[in-house]
Amino acid sequence: MLVKDRVSSSIATSDFISRDLSWLKFNYRVLDQVKKPSRKIFEKLKFLAITSSNLDEFFMIRIGSLYNYIDYGKERIDYSGLREKPFRKKLLQETQQFFQEQNQYYTEKLVPQFEKNHFSIVKDLTKLSDKQRQNLEEYFNVTIYPMLTPMTYDSYHAFPTLMNKLLIFGIVTRDPNDKKDNKKLSFVQIPQNLPRFYEIDEEDHIVFIPIEEIVRAYIHRLFRNINIQSVNLFRITRNGDFTLDESDDLESSFVEEVRRKLKTRKTGRVVRIEAENGYSSWMMRQLINRWSIDKDNLFEVEPGGLMDFTSLWQIVKHPDFRNRAPKPSPPVPPVTYPEMGNEDIFEVLKHRDILLHHPYNDIEPLLDLIEKSAEDPDVLAIKLTIYRLASESRITAALLKAAENGKHVSVLFELKARFDEENNMREAQRLHKAGCFVIYGVSSIKTHTKLLLIVRKDGKQVTRYVHMSSGNYNEQTAKLYTDLGLLSTNEVYAHDVSEFFNVITGHSSPTDYQYLITAPRDMREQLVTLIRQEAKNAQEGLSSGIAIKINSLEDREVISELYKASQAGVPIKLIVRGICCLRPGRAELSENISVRSIVGDFLEHSRIYYFHNNNEPKIYSGSADVMVRSFDRRLESLFLAVNPTVKKQMMNILGYNLRDNVNTYLMQEDGSYQVRERGKEAAFDIHKEFFRVTREELEKVELF
Numbered sequence: 075m076l077v078k079d080r081v082s083s084s085i086a087t088s089d090f091i092s093r094d095l096s097w098l099k100f101n102y103r104v105l106d107q108v109k110k111p112s113r114k115i116f117e118k119l120k121f122l123a124i125t126s127s128n129l130d131e132f133f134m135i136r137i138g139s140l141y142n143y144i145d146y147g148k149e150r151i152d153y154s155g156l157r158e159k160p161f162r163k164k165l166l167q168e169t170q171q172f173f174q175e176q177n178q179y180y181t182e183k184l185v186p187q188f189e190k191n192h193f194s195i196v197k198d199l200t201k202l203s204d205k206q207r208q209n210l211e212e213y214f215n216v217t218i219y220p221m222l223t224p225m226t227y228d229s230y231h232a233f234p235t236l237m238n239k240l241l242i243f244g245i246v247t248r249d250p251n252d253k254k255d256n257k258k259l260s261f262v263q264i265p266q267n268l269p270r271f272y273e274i275d276e277e278d279h280i281v282f283i284p285i286e287e288i289v290r291a292y293i294h295r296l297f298r299n300i301n302i303q304s305v306n307l308f309r310i311t312r313n314g315d316f317t318l319d320e321s322d323d324l325e326s327s328f329v330e331e332v333r334r335k336l337k338t339r340k341t342g343r344v345v346r347i348e349a350e351n352g353y354s355s356w357m358m359r360q361l362i363n364r365w366s367i368d369k370d371n372l373f374e375v376e377p378g379g380l381m382d383f384t385s386l387w388q389i390v391k392h393p394d395f396r397n398r399a400p401k402p403s404p405p406v407p408p409v410t411y412p413e414m415g416n417e418d419i420f421e422v423l424k425h426r427d428i429l430l431h432h433p434y435n436d437i438e439p440l441l442d443l444i445e446k447s448a449e450d451p452d453v454l455a456i457k458l459t460i461y462r463l464a465s466e467s468r469i470t471a472a473l474l475k476a477a478e479n480g481k482h483v484s485v486l487f488e489l490k491a492r493f494d495e496e497n498n499m500r501e502a503q504r505l506h507k508a509g510c511f512v513i514y515g516v517s518s519i520k521t522h523t524k525l526l527l528i529v530r531k532d533g534k535q536v537t538r539y540v541h542m543s544s545g546n547y548n549e550q551t552a553k554l555y556t557d558l559g560l561l562s563t564n565e566v567y568a569h570d571v572s573e574f575f576n577v578i579t580g581h582s583s584p585t586d587y588q589y590l591i592t593a594p595r596d597m598r599e600q601l602v603t604l605i606r607q608e609a610k611n612a613q614e615g616l617s618s619g620i621a622i623k624i625n626s627l628e629d630r631e632v633i634s635e636l637y638k639a640s641q642a643g644v645p646i647k648l649i650v651r652g653i654c655c656l657r658p659g660r661a662e663l664s665e666n667i668s669v670r671s672i673v674g675d676f677l678e679h680s681r682i683y684y685f686h687n688n689n690e691p692k693i694y695s696g697s698a699d700v701m702v703r704s705f706d707r708r709l710e711s712l713f714l715a716v717n718p719t720v721k722k723q724m725m726n727i728l729g730y731n732l733r734d735n736v737n738t739y740l741m742q743e744d745g746s747y748q749v750r751e752r753g754k755e756a757a758f759d760i761h762k763e764f765f766r767v768t769r770e771e772l773e774k775v776e777l778f
Contacts, residue, residue, distance in 0.1 A: 089637070089663060090153035091655045091745045092161075093628050094136050098168050099747055100652040101128050103673040103739055105176060106749075108184075115191045116399045118184060119386045125176060126383035129169070130239060130311060137165065137345045138313030145343065153630075153655050166370040173373050181378045191398070193280045193389065195271070195380065197287050206274055210283065213272060214292050221268070222289070224296045226260045233364060235341055238312040240266055241286050241381060243293060244357045246303040257303065259357055262296065264289060270385035280394060284380070306357055308349040309381055310365075313342035348373045348381055402553070402675075403765045405436040409772065410719055419443050420450075420530065423539055427717045428561040431727065432545060433676060434764040437552040440526075440541060440559060441468055447528050447539075448476035454536075455482040455529040457575050459521055463501055464550040470501050474508050483510040486578055488521045513579055516709060519594060521578065523697045523711040524559075527571050538568035542713040544680045544697055555679040558695045558727075560713065560720065564589075567713065574711065593698060593710040598631060601700070604685045604692065605635045609642035611688050619686035619778035621728045623649040625679060626699040627656055633700075640666040645778060649731045650741075651678040659743040671747060674737030675761040682724050683712065686778050693724045722772040727764075729775040734760045 107113065107121040143150040143158045152161045188194045199207060224245070225234035236242055241264040246257055264285055271282035286307055293305055344365035349358065351374045362368060375381050389395070407414040411428045419442050422428070428439060445468065447453040456476055463470060477483050487502035506512040515521055526541035545557025562568075570590040577583065591600045611618040620639065627633065627648065633656045640646055646667040648656070658669045672678050683694040696712035698704045715721045736759035738750040 088153060088155050089657055089660070090630065090633065091657055092152050092154040092156075093653050093655055094132075094140075094152070094161075094165055095154065095168060096653045096655060096745065097132060097136065098165075098172060099745065100671070100673075101125055101132070101172060103671060103747060104128065105172075105179070107673065108179060114398065114400065115184070115187050116390050116395055120390045122176070122180060122184070122383050123386045123390065129172070129176075130384070131314075132169070133311040133346045134238075134314030136315075137162075137169075138315040138342065140165070141313055141343060141345055142315060163370060170370070170373065176383070177375060177379045180380065180383070181376065185378070192278055193282060193392075193395075195282045195284065197284060197378075199283070199287060199291050202274075202281075202283075206281075209274075210272065210288055211292070214288050218265070218268065218285070218289060219292070219295070221265045222262055222296060224260050224262050226258060227360075228258050234261055236261060236310060237263060237266075238314070238342070239309065239382070240264060241307060241309055243286070243289065244306040244308060244354070244361070245293065245297065246306070246354045246357050247297055248301045248303060250299075250301055257356060259360055260297070262289065262293065269388060270382075271388050280392065282389060284385075286381075304354040304357070306350060306353040307381060308347055308353065308361075310344050310348075311346040313345055344371075346371050346373060348375060350374070350381070351376050402433075403762070406434060406765055406767075408435045408439070409723060409767060409769050411439065412769075414439060419446060420537075420539070423561055423563050424537065427564065427720055429720045429723050430559045430561065431680075431723070431764065432552045432557045432559070433554065434556075434767070437549050439561065440547075441472075441549060443528065443539065443541070443561065444469055444526070445472045445475075447530070448472040448479065448481070450530065451479075452531045453481055453528060454531055455484070456527070457484040457579075458526040458547065459486045459488070459523055459578070460501075460547055461488050461522060461524065462546040462548050462551070463497065464548045465497075467501070467547075468549060469547050470505070473505055473510060477505070477508040477510050484513070484575070484579055485510055486513040486515070486521055488515050511579070516578060519707060519709050520703075521709040522704070523574075523592075523709050525571055525574065525711060527568070527575060537563055538565070538572065539563055540567045540571045542567070542571065542696060542711065544695055555677045558680045558682070558724070560695070560715075562717075564716070566716075570713075578709065589714040589716065591694065591696075591712040591714075593705050593708060597698060597710060597712065598629065598705040601632060601683070602635050604683075605632070605639050607687065608644045608685055609635075609639040611686075612639070612643040616688045617686060617778070618644045618688070619646070619684075620644060621647045621649075621682075621684040621732075621777050622700075623678075623680065623682045623728060623731055624699045625651050625681070626653040626701050628653055628699075628701045629705060630655075630702075636667060637664055640664045647728075647732060647777070649678075649728070654741060657743060657745065658741055669741035670732075670750070671739045671741065672731060672734055672737045672760065673739065674759070680727070681712075682728055684725065684728055684777065691721065691725070693721050695724060719769075719772065722775065725777060726767065726772050726775045728777055730758075730760045730763055730767075732777070733758050737761065 104121055104125050108118045140162055144162060150158050156164060227233050243262040245260045247260060248257055268285060270285055272285060272288060274281040290305055294302060344367060347361060349372060408428050408430055410426055419439060447456055473483050473485060485505055502512050524543040524546060528539040530537050541559055541561050543557060543559035545555055566588050570587045574590060574592060591597050608618045608620055627650045636646055636656060644666060648669045650669055651671055654669055658664050658667045681695055685692045693715040694712040698710035698712055704710050715724055735750050735752045735755055736757050739747040740750050741747050
């Protein structure tokens with residue numbers, strides 16, 4: 075049997091699916107959005123840019139993490155059963171296939187649509203008019219040229235530090251006066267603070283000129299009196315996965331350690347090279363040897379292609395095309411707060427819980443609560459956790475105002491929020507200087523929970539307002555991600571959240587929570603107990619069922635319990651947007667488990683855990699996915715839904731997800747995904763239907 079066949083056999087027979095191979099399947103589902111005939115060109119380019127950004131992060135974090143094992147001789151066995159080096163080869167082969175499909179679709183299907191949509195990307199500068207070329211040359215001379223720095227590598231010059239994810243020219247030259255006729259290699263990095271495309275406005279048409287083509291046209295001016303043998307465009311991706319040395323708990327040491335580690339993202343080991351087809355083989359041998367990689371790490375862009383599709387955002391967001399993209403539906407009032415408007419949010423919450431389902435419901439009630447709390451003289455304290463913030467955040471502004479007004483403000487900023495570290499450090503220091511009590515994460519554990527507590531004097535009493543959420547306190551992503559957030563004055567929630575904040579900000583270890591399940595305390599154990607109860611009910615002939623909606627399913631122990639519950643006869647319906655390491659529909663293992671993934675206009679980000687409990691459902695929502703990192707290395711929380719209407723809302727969300735036949739992919743036993751065929755059914759698109767939910771709809775929902 076060939077090695078390749080042994081690899082395929084190992085992957086197929088394992089009861090668990092590789093996390094990383096599963097993620098690649100997810101990115102294929104995003105690429106499917108590019109191919110949908112119903113989408114306009116600007117939507118297609120948006121999704122293509124997203125696939126490219128996703129792939130960059132995959133190489134920086136997942137491939138980077140794998141190289142941490144390979145480079146330091148550490149052992150790692152993937153869920154598929156493969157060791158480090160065979161798995162590296164398998165992953166790179168799979169990503170090569172995705173990369174080629176992505177690029178082929180761009181050149182063959184998308185580029186021909188540009189002209190009729192009133193724009194073009196022109197790489198051949200000879201197609202421009204004399205006047206346009208003259209303007210380009212002036213742009214190069216005045217703006218680009220002063221920023222370019224040729225960096226030579228030879229016996230007199232050290233190999234330069236080439237930056238992560240920048241476009242770079244590798245130039246092979248010969249000195250005509252060198253009798254030995256030696257080749258030299260130089261590098262020119264294209265500045266990242268210039269737009270990727272130079273724009274030429276024509277009548278009802280915009281021409282986009284890639285900046286690399288402008289540099290290529292005039293690069294000879296950087297190498298005067300030298301023979302240029304080849305000019306090669308490439309881009310590198312570096313390992314961005316780092317761990318922090320947190321042996322010292324001093325705040326200043328921790329912040330400096332984060333700053334120091336962030337610099338390694340710019341200089342970490344190279345894990346991928348993207349290069350234009352036709353590159354100098356001599357140059358490429360230098361790079362491959364220098365960075366200890368091989369041809370599997372080399373990704374070739376064919377002629378007519380474009381390197382780095384994330385640059386397409388410049389076209390997607392262009393003001394001239396704003397009216398050509400589909401308009402999002404305006405948000406609707408929450409089912410439990412239909413009269414949302416001028417009412418006093420403090421008074422409203424004394425009488426009812428409000429479940430916000432973003433982006434269908436506006437984030438405004440939450441922002442209103444925080445902003446009013448900052449100004450209200452009766453508010454005594456505000457406490458919250460921050461993982462990712464919007465730029466120019468209204469929440470940061472409100473907290474600064476609250477501190478100015480003499481209120482106690484406690485904020486936990488998670489400095490380890492990947493790719494938001496620098497923004498979080500900057501915002502945390504602003505609040506610290508304003509007098510807020512700022513906590514920079516908790517030891518080696520990443521704080522991912524989303525909790526808010528407001529303490530307000532109410533006559534002789536004190537009322538505590540809580541917000542518990544699956545999503546970040548970010549008003550920008552609240553328009554793009556589907557998330558759930560519960561606003562309540564329920565005293566049990568308030569007590570649990572207060573106790574949890576005492577754990578985060580102080581030195582406390584509560585004996586019990588009534589409505590919260592938390593990690594790393596005992597979330598895995600609690601979920602396993604709930605799953606086992608469903609299995610017990612099924613074995614005793616009682617009504618049972620599990621429905622879970624999450625982003626990722628990876629934890630081996632929980633998956634094993636779901637397998638056992640399936641074998642006990644429990645019907646299990648899973649809605650997993652991205653990574654899914656569980657194998658559904660396998661005989662004598664998971665015959666009662668179905669898995670679907672929903673990918674469409676909005677990024678599915680909400681989490682709901684439903685346990686039928688013999689017709690007395692227990693339903694949780696919150697920040698946690700079913701992942702090892704969520705249970706063992708993060709502060710997470712799930713809250714129990716106790717309000718009857720809120721419970722119905724959550725059940726209805728699950729019910730709608732199960733009914734969707736527009737954005738749904740059904741996972742197969744082999745780990746592949748198939749589009750859910752609609753057949754004669756009427757279209758049911760949850761990204762439209764949730765804008766039309768009524769209270770009457772909630773009474774109809776049945777999951778099992």
